[in-house]
Amino acid sequence: MDFRFSKGLVFVSLFGGLFSMPAQALTQEIRAGFVPDPANPQRNGFVDQTPQSGYCAAYPTDCKTYGLSGVRLPLRFSSSLTIEPGAGERQGAMFKIASQWRSLTVRNVTTGEAATVEMRIGGVGSQYVLSDTAVNLTGADSDAQAHHKLWGGTNWLFPSRPCEAGAMGTHGPDFYRFFWRTPVEAVCSKQAAYRIPWMSYEYLDVGYELRTPNPLAMSAGLYTGELNYGAGPGRDFDTGDNILPDSSSVTFRFVLDVQHVLKVDIPPGGNRIELTPQGGWQAWLQEGRRPSRLFRDQTFNIGVSAPFRMFIECEHPGIGACSLRDTESGSTFPQVYLSVSLPHGITDSSGQPVKNHRLTQSGAGALFRPGHYVDRAPGVLHFEVPSHYMEDMLQPGQAKRYTGNVTVIWDSEV
Template identity: 65%
Template sequence: MDFSFGTVRTFGKGWFFVHVLAGVFSSSALAVTQEIRASFIPDPANPQNNQFINQTPQSGYCATYVNDCKAYNLSGLRLPLRFSAIHAIEPGAPERAGATLKAPAQWRSLNVSNVVTGESHPVEIRIGALGSQYVLSDTVTDLTGASNDLEGHNRLWVGGSWGGAPGSCQHGAMATYGPDSYTFFWRTPSDSACSKAAAFSIPWMTYDYLDLGYELRTPDPLVMSAGLYTGELNYSIAPGGDFDMGDNMLPDNSSLTFRFVLDVQHVLKVALPPGGNRIELVPQGGWQAWLQEGRRPARLFRDQTFNISASSKFKMFFQCEYGGIGACALRDTETGSTFPQVYLSVSLPHGITDMAGQPVRQRPLTDDSQGTIFQPKRFLERAAGTLHFEIPAFYVEQMLQPGKARRYAGNITVIWDSEV
C-alpha cells in the first residue's frame, strides 16, 4: 500500500533590508539637517553579528584621526555651524562672556517608524565630543608678545593651549595650530560646560565649523520587520540651548536636526533536499508486521527535514488540496472519496523560538493563514528543521482492511511567510 503526497512548496519574501541614512546635510537660514545612515544586512560569513552598521560617511576630526575616535566608539561629523564673538574676550571676564563649550552629552531617544506599516522602534544618540578651529582677530604673537606661535597659544589662555581640555572635558590625541588659529577636539563625558579663560584681551574670535563625535544605540534588527524606518531628533543651538557656547560666541544657525533612516534587510529562505517534496507515510519499522502478521500499525508518519535561513520573524501554516479541519484529507484513488486526516507539526533549529521564547519541538501547524509566528534570536544560515506528517491511529484503523489494497494521495502546501 502506497501513501504519497504531491509537492510541498515553500514561500518567502526573499531578502529584507535595515539601514540608517546619513552623510548629507542641508542648511537653511536658521537650521542645519544632518542625515545618519546605518544598515543591517544578514551576513552568512558572520551570523553572530546582529548589529546595524553605521554607513554615514565620516568627516571632520574623526575622519582624519579614526583610531582616536574609534577607541571611544565615536563616529564623526563636520557641520557647517559657525560661531562668532559679539564683543571682545577680556581677561577675568565671566565664563559665559569668554570661551565656553557645552554639548548634549547624555543619551537622547527618538522613535523611528516604518514608512509603510508605522511599526516603530527606539534609537538613541549622544554627543561624545566637540571640536572646531578657532580663528583670532590677530596673530597670537601680536596678541601675547610671544616669540613663536606655540608659545603664543599657550600664553593666550589661562592653563595653556586648547590642546589640553578644561573642566570635565578630555582632549583628543591631536591638535594643530597656525599663527592665528587653533584646531581642537574635546571629548564630552557629561553635559557640563568646559571653559577657557583668556590671559590677554582678544578683540574678536570665531569657531569656523563644528566637529562632532557621536555614539549610536540602534534597535535589535531581528525584531524589526523589513523596510525603511525614519525619524528626526532636534537640538537647539543658542545660549542656554542643547549646544551652548556661552553668551558671547553666537551661532549662525539656531537648530540642528538629525534625520535617521533605518533600512532593514532580512533573509527568509527554505530549501528541501532532493526528493523532499514527495512524502510517503509509513508505519514505524515498515509494513512487514501488517503484511505478514496482520498487526495494524499505531500510526503512519514521515519526518521530512529542510534547511532554513532566517533573520527575522516569520509565520508558518499550510493549505490543503482536500479540505480538513486543522488537518488535510487524502483522496482514495480508487473510490474518489476523501477520508484520512494528516496532521502537520514542525521542529525548528536551536536559535528560533516561538513568540514566548520557547523552543519549537513538534509544534502543531494549522491551515489558518494567520499562521504560527516564530522568531530567530540570531541570523541562522541553512539550519536544519523538520516537518512532521502523521495520520493517527483512529484513521489508520479505518484505512486498513485485510485483503483490501488502497492508495491515498493529496497535495499539501506548507508556507513560510515573512509578512507577519
C-alpha cells in the first residue's frame, strides 16, 4: 500500500508595521497569527502579533485588563485659534472617537476566498503640549498644581463621561501624557479655565480590539483587507473645530497569513497490508471452513488544523474499490474496500463523527473537518475483502496469491 500526503503546512497571521502615506493619509498594519500549538490544541484563534507601541506598550497590564492592544500613530493635532476660558466643546479640548465595531472583508490573494475581521477603537491617548509652561499660564506654584488649575481644578487624566481614565498619566512643565478609554461613541472633553494661546497633541495612541475569523475554516494563504477612518471635524477621529489633524485619514491594513498542519504518521511496516481472516487461517487450513471475510485494520496518527479530503488511487481499478490481481491467472476479480475512522474532533461533511467512512477513487474525495487542532491522534484504515468473494478466492487444495497497490491520499488543498 502507498500513502501520499498533499501539501502539509498552512500558516495564519496579520502583519504589521507603520508606514506613512503621502498627501494626507496614514497607514497602520495590524499583524496577528494562527499557528497550531501542540501544547494548547484547544486554542484555535488568532494571536495579535502587531508590535505594541505607545500607551499599551508602556502599560500593557492596563490595556490587557480591558482587552486592548495598542499602536502609536504619527498623527499630530494643532490648534488654529487661541483656546479661551469657557469656550464651547468644539473650540477647546475634546475627543469624539468612532468606537463602535466595524467589519472589513479580507481576501485570499491567490484564491479570492473571503473572511471577515472586526475592529473597535477602545481608547485614545496623546501628549498635549502647551504654548508656555502650565505654571506661567496659571500662576500656580508647581507643575502638578498648574496642570490641575489650567483645566478648572480637574486632573486631565480624568475625562468627562462617558470616557474613562487610563491607569497612568505623566506631566512636565508644558506637557501632559494621558490615555482615555472610549466604551461608547460620545464627546469627551476638558474645559480650559485659563487662556491658552496655542496647544497641540503630538501623536495619537490608539487602543483597539479585534474579532478575527475562525482560522480552522480558512484555507492556506495570505488574506488582505483595509479599514479606513477619517480624521478631522465630524469624522471618526474628531478633536473639534479648533484643534485639527495634520492628516485626513488613517487606514488600518490587515494581512492574514494562514498556516495549517496536515501530518500523517504510519507506523514502520504499515505500508504493507496482509489481509487475513478473523482468528487467522487455522479454520480454513485444518477444517476447510471458509472465512466470512479477509481484513486488516491499520492504525495511523494524524495532526491536522484545517479541512482535508481523503480518497484512493488503485493499481487495478474496480467499481467503487480497488481490485486485487491473481498472480497466476492475472484475473482482477476480487475487490478490497477501504474505509477510515478518524479521531474525536474530526467530523464528516454532515458534522458527524467519522466511523468506517468508505473511501473511493473520486477525485473530490471525502471531506473532513477538524473542530479544533488535532495533534497526533490515532485513526484507523479498514481494509476488507467481503464474504461474496470468498468462494472464488479460496478453493480446497489450491494455493493462490492476490496482490495490488492502493494509494491513500490525504489532501489539504480543499
